Amino acid sequence: MTTTCSRRYIGLQLYKYASCRFKATMAAILTPECETEHVKSFEDIPGPPSPPFLGALVNHFPFGAFHGKTPPQIYEMCRQKYGDIYKERIFHFSFVHLFDPDDFETVFRADGKYPIREAFMTLTHYNKKYNGNVQGIITSQNETWQKLRSTFQQKMLRPKAVAAYFDEQSKVADELVEKISRTKCINGIIEDLRSDLTKFATEGIGLVCFNKRFDLLLSKEENAEARQFLYSVRVIMETTHNEFRRLPFYKLFETSSYKEFVKAKIFVKEMANKYSKQALKEMEERSKDGTEVDGENGDLIPYLMSKSSLTEEEVFKVISEFILVGVDTTSHHIAYMLYLLGTHPEVQEKLYEEMSRHIDNTLSIDNLQQMTYLKAVDKEVHRMLPVAGGTIRRLTQDINLRGYHIPAGTTIAVHWEQSMLDEVNFKDALSFKPERWLRENADRKEIHPFAAIPFGVGQRSCIGRRFAEQETFLAVVKILQSYEIEYVGEELKLDYGVNVAPATKMRFQFTPRNPKD
């Protein structure tokens, strides 16, 4: 009885909290007319000099204030100077930069029916020019985006659909462990784990997209297609990043870097098409045996190609996007998790103890679900070393932020990388403390729900999240089952491209838990 009452009480408090927040947010979105006179204009928002035409881009030129600085250094510099909101103009686009979780909440709640995120401009342009303007989930907007998103989401975010890949992903994780045991030198050291983690994540995407293995981890034969594929992904990501802060000459004529991009894109597209068709053929075989194809038995893509209202071109497009955004994100995140575990032996030991308590012989989905410390470690890794430092939204309606009027059409940059390391939001923010995420920790309630959102929020948040989590958990748990790990490389440096990548070699020492290994 007491428990029921206290649950009701907590429920009521949560409801009050949520409705208060909602009212406050709505007030920020829709300011009554009588209050608008106190609202400052968009022009009043402070920010770095943005001279005509090039705008704030000039700050990145040699002798400019931002030259040679990393994006987080630039954001921090501007934040110190202008506060928790500042604006800059690049060409004719205005960007408003935000750092406070309350403001993130206002922006995401104003997302509307079709949240707009205009990133990957080179890809959008490529699709217009070379792909009959068929865009994927990442590059499309409005109704087109909604149609793609809702069709894929129905299957990709369902636990059952993700669980269907567990056994195969588990085998890939075993191969990663085997690869580590074959590669490590006599003293257990692997000089750089990054390429094996990329191969591991590529296998993961191969499974999700085509139910196919590329055999990249253990095969002794050189796989030329895979090599070309990995190279192409790199070219696409690098060009996408580099072109973002350049004049978009590629729209007028094909610059040499854009030509490379197109070549790489065509390669990925052809590969995606080839394997999608193979997967479809296999599905047809399975259907003949009477096996049901429902998109939840590891047959997601063939299902979408044959049973959804999407065209083959649309499905292929989305698949090639998954390949682009699903490999580096997951592999970098696993690298960061191993890095933080490898530099915090006490956390590693606590995680290993939890694993020993939950896993008997073979690792199952239920085991993973029960491991609360593993999930806390994962969250804390995302907080300290996020693969994506933030996201952007183009406002679909006017809002007020921090007393300023922000008109619809403005692009907002939400910098959660800064909010996640801010002492205001997290006690002892620069320390790796997974315990802060445990339910029994009273401080957890103090964490603002929008302060750490590494997969984004709302309808436009990451659609591959569950796959990425399952893959990460499998890799880390299986490695720790066999080895105690220590990071023995140089101080970690980061490379800020489309994703935040480890720029230093990921050098680890693997000490077998069982001395015979």
Ligand code: HEM
């Ligand atoms: C650790 C791994 C990953 C991280 C941290 C991550 C993070 C993100 C973030 C921050 C966004 C933007 C969210 C927003 O704007 O609100 C996003 C979008 C997206 N992600 Fe991921 N992601 C990961 C793995 C994956 C994987 C494995 C896939 C594919 C299987 C994937 C597919 C996508 C897609 C398609 C979108 C665009 C969604 C849309 O626009 O509707 N991601 N991801």
